[in-house]
Amino acid sequence: xxxKSIQNFISRLGASAASIVKIPLMSGKPSPRNAAPREQTAIxxxxxxxxxxxxxxxxxxxxxxxxxxxxxxxxxPDFRDLRPQFYILADIxxxxxxxxxxxxxxxxxxxxxxxxxxxxVPASARRMPEVSRLPANISxxxxxxxxxxxxxxxxxxxxxxxxxMPRPRNVLIPSIMCLMREGFRRILLIGADHNWSRTLWVTxxxxxxxxxxxxxxxxxxxxxxxxDIFKNVRIHEVxxxxxxxxxxxxxxxxxxxxxxxxxxxxxxxxxxxxxxxxTLHDEAEAEISGE
Numbered sequence: 001x002x003x004k005s006i007q008n009f010i011s012r013l014g015a016s017a018a019s020i021v022k023i024p025l026m027s028g029k030p031s032p033r034n035a036a037p038r039e040q041t042a043i044x045x046x047x048x049x050x051x052x053x054x055x056x057x058x059x060x061x062x063x064x065x066x067x068x069x070x071x072x073x074x075x076x077p078d079f080r081d082l083r084p085q086f087y088i089l090a091d092i093x094x095x096x097x098x099x100x101x102x103x104x105x106x107x108x109x110x111x112x113x114x115x116x117x118x119x120x121v122p123a124s125a126r127r128m129p130e131v132s133r134l135p136a137n138i139s140x141x142x143x144x145x146x147x148x149x150x151x152x153x154x155x156x157x158x159x160x161x162x163x164x165m166p167r168p169r170n171v172l173i174p175s176i177m178c179l180m181r182e183g184f185r186r187i188l189l190i191g192a193d194h195n196w197s198r199t200l201w202v203t204x205x206x207x208x209x210x211x212x213x214x215x216x217x218x219x220x221x222x223x224x225x226x227x228d229i230f231k232n233v234r235i236h237e238v239x240x241x242x243x244x245x246x247x248x249x250x251x252x253x254x255x256x257x258x259x260x261x262x263x264x265x266x267x268x269x270x271x272x273x274x275x276x277x278x279t280l281h282d283e284a285e286a287e288i289s290g291e
Contacts, residue, residue: 016150023146023163028123030162031141034183041283042184043067044175044192045084050267051191055082058280061287062190068179070171072102074109088120088178090145090171095125113138120178143178149251152258159255166251169244170194176252176263185261188283189275192267194245200238208233249274 043065045051054062055078068086071094073079087110089095094103107130110119116137123142125131131140148155148164158164165177172192179187200210253274256263265275266283 012150016154019148019150019158019164020154022148023158026146027144027163028126028142030123030143031181033160033162033181036183037185038066038183039185041065041186041188042086042179042182043188043190044172044179045069045073045082046172046175046189046191046193046267047071047073048191048193048195048267048270050193050269053268054190054266054280058284061280061284064287065188066184068175070175072106074106074113075102079109083115084117086118086120086179086182088171088175089125090122090168090174095122095128107133110138111135118182120174141178143174143181145174149248152254155251156255156258166248166255167244169241169248173245173248173252176256180256180259180261187256187261187263188278189263189265189270189272190267190280192265192270192272194267194271195269196242197239197271200235202235208235208238210238246272246274 043062045054045062045067047070062082066086067082067084068088069079069082069084070088071091074087093101094106096103099107111134113135114137116139118139118141119134120141120143121128121131122145124145126142134140144163144165145168146164147167148158149167155164155166159166159177162181166173168174172189176187176189196210200208202208249272253263263275264278264283265272266278266280268279
């Protein structure tokens with residue numbers, strides 16, 4: 001065993017031990033796994049700019065499949081048109097005691113949903129008043145954002161139990177994990193651009209600026225919030241966070257492979273390199289031809 005292998009073993013040993021310790025401290029009771037497999041392809045609609053093109057040019061294909069929306073997308077004009085069957089909230093801002101910015105409007109929009117929808121929220125938010133006020137047509141399911149990584153033989157049972165997941169540095173990670181627990185065997189990613197580094201720079205005052213555009217237009221309030229988030233952040237910290245997110249996708253893929261789940265990225269120009277690529281055009285053509 002060479003030095004690199006020894007270092008890797010020690011690193012994974014430490015990560016595994018830390019992950020196990022986190023479970024009783026951070027995890028709550030998750031909703032049960034759906035035991036029955038679902039044969040349909042589920043679509044995760046990330047909020048990246050490319051989602052606009054997907055909606056405008058491939059709407060029929062999107063509407064023909066179970067689809068999941070994320071975070072602030074309920075505030076967009078497209079939300080009521082797309083009528084997603086699944087929705088996930090993962091940003092900590094949604095669950096703080098003091099609701100600021102667009103958070104109150106988001107909860108209001110969710111309360112006005114008038115079609116059957118499953119909402120995934122962290123188990124730590126189980127007793128939030130906003131959750132109890134949701135209409136009866138919204139089925140709430142709870143998941144854990146507890147990050148875990150280490151030896152596969154330890155991580156897979158943790159992921160299976162719903163007590164933890166690969167480090168959820170981006171909302172797409174819990175999105176995929178929740179859909180796998182729902183029984184979907186094939187998951188398609190759209191709007192998953194993740195090309196954040198293209199809009200990252202440092203000013204002459206050493207201020208880190210990161211513009212993360214969405215498929216909807218960000219107003220001045222949202223841009224100000226993003227600016228405040230990066231106010232005391234250094235460039236190396238930003239890239240470290242990027243690395244965590246992209247590495248987590250490989251952990252998600254390894255887990256999906258172990259469960260026989262196929263994850264495909266249909267986002268043109270996406271920086272996520274963990275999943276095989278496809279296009280919405282090719283997916284639609286394959287369904288028409290019956291492949």
